[in-house]
Amino acid sequence: MKLTISKEYLNEAIQHVSKAISSRTTIPILSGIKFDADFSGVTLTASDTDISIQSHIPNEIDNEQVVTLFTKGSVVLPAKFFMEIARKLPSDTIEIEVSNHFHTTIRAGSSEIQMVGLDPEEYPVLPSLEENKVISMASDLLKAMIKQTAFAVSTSETTPILTGVLWTLTDNQLKFTACDRHRLASREVVMEAPSEQQFQNIVISGKTLNELSKILPDQNMLVDIVVSDNQVLFKLNNLLFYSRILDGTYPDMTKVIPQSFQTELVIKAKLLTESIDRAYLLSREEKTNIVKMVMKEDYTIEISSSSTELGKVTETLACEKLTGDLLRISFNSKYMMDALKALDSESIRFRFTGPMSPIIITPEDGTNMLQLILPYRTVN
């Protein structure tokens, strides 16, 4: 293998695939990035077995010569070192040459780097998926849906299925759900699809979705999503992102969400977020994150938290609407802040069924999203 390649595009591709490099891999070859050079350009591959990412650099981009191939071939190069040095090379064009025993020489301006490459034949082959179920969606919408749900997955490995986000596509609705037993986040969008394309129990690791999110462009670009039995493939311009589907059946969450309510409250999100942020500072000191909400006759709520050592924060906030029974309810302020951040709406609606029942929070801007938080049992 011998070629010259644009430093800029090489670094962009390295940055993309490096999201799949785990620093704690037990399989030595997976600490490397695989380079395949042929007449179509250069393809980089990285994998940690859960995620695999492939980035293709074509010979030409926008009429600019990006890759010049002299001899085709493949090699696996140590990811961490290659990533760092490639960014710092002194010229815009980099020469890569692989000789016997995968000894690799990189030349750029005054620099010459000798690297010990590994045999690409030892690198695992990426899964090939049957493209029966393919949905297309805008990358910014996919990014938003991940942001609105993935934070609520469980971080505990005791129930692995809850570390993932449940994807369902039924009745022309694509829905993401995440739940860690204390809170739930869900988001739905309309997606027309023939019934054979629909699916029910696709669970993708929250961590994987967050990595995907970092690669997804902010511009409105289409992503093709190929869903198979045990893998999902996200196809972007010159980029393939494979994710394993988590094993197991996701619990039915529909029963958890109350259908009738005793109290309803609408409030400006910014006002509430800033108040809870201040109350959080004290609640955090007690390690419990407990913040109390007390509803008043005069359509205000009082948000408070206290710490025996430091003192007490009390916030009085006017509601836009407050109907039904006036409750005193306590919750985890960290969870509430996460939910409010995900909602991203000027006004938000709370619905309550009682001081010990789930708190339901939805945006007033019409987005089909729901955040649920279980209250704390506290002595009033």
Next chain:
Amino acid sequence: MKLTISKEYLNEAIQHVSKAISSRTTIPILSGIKFDADFSGVTLTASDTDISIQSHIPNEIDNEQVVTLFTKGSVVLPAKFFMEIARKLPSDTIEIEVSNHFHTTIRAGSSEIQMVGLDPEEYPVLPSLEENKVISMASDLLKAMIKQTAFAVSTSETTPILTGVLWTLTDNQLKFTACDRHRLASREVVMEAPSEQQFQNIVISGKTLNELSKILPDQNMLVDIVVSDNQVLFKLNNLLFYSRILDGTYPDMTKVIPQSFQTELVIKAKLLTESIDRAYLLSREEKTNIVKMVMKEDYTIEISSSSTELGKVTETLACEKLTGDLLRISFNSKYMMDALKALDSESIRFRFTGPMSPIIITPEDGTNMLQLILPYRTVN
């Protein structure tokens, strides 16, 4: 004590004094900030016994009412919590009221915060210095001199005096010197002062100087420096920064610096810095940070480093000047990068007395600065 105060100026003062708050203090009162309110305004004090910082907020700044005093008084408030919440308060003006037993109420818009204050009588009194020796210098020059030397202090507590920067003012030269047994950094400026104002063995902790540097404004403002037997006081606009002087006698470093040289080399700093940065990436893998420099007949030098596992980096660089014996010399690339960063000159001059003698590096821009690095003994 009761007053209202501008949130902006309060936060600025808190940020300044907080540099003296240690998270690991064993004296409970020192985890607080002392507030003193009288007819001249509000004064904030924080201290970790090594550093004490006092910031004064006058009643009026630029014709703007900043403090309105109702009742004078003092209180000590928990620094960490107060710092965080003061930034997040919802109004531009904040009311602070201290009642019985130092219970403190902070009111801002919809927020009311109750804090458990401490007795200001328990707070240590700041040293009062005799102002016999006072020098004045531009804050940006002081900041630069700290940056050029303080990085080279020892981080080991086995010889505490070497964790400080030596200040001397003799023969109208103010000189800063730092040394950790492997390297030395020094910087000199002309400073006219009567002989009774001069001093010889003032050693200030490198850590303290770095904290001071964060507070020093970038604008060209005068700093008055009061030097006493065991304290140095830096006086800025509305700000006092006290530092303890380290006990002990700083070793004589003049003997370490060679006076005659065998080899001289001048090179573009950027070219060399970038090359060593790349070589560093590999040398770091071996934990030794060893980089080798080999001088060639054709006025070039070769910079190289290698790692048994990863490979080898070789850089060939043209010198602007290379005279004397051609040497092969090895050094710590991390130390060299630090020195090159401190020099901040387009071209730099290396002087060598042999492969095992100190490397002397000076800027070509005329600044009176010197960086010294001891080479490694390596098998060539």
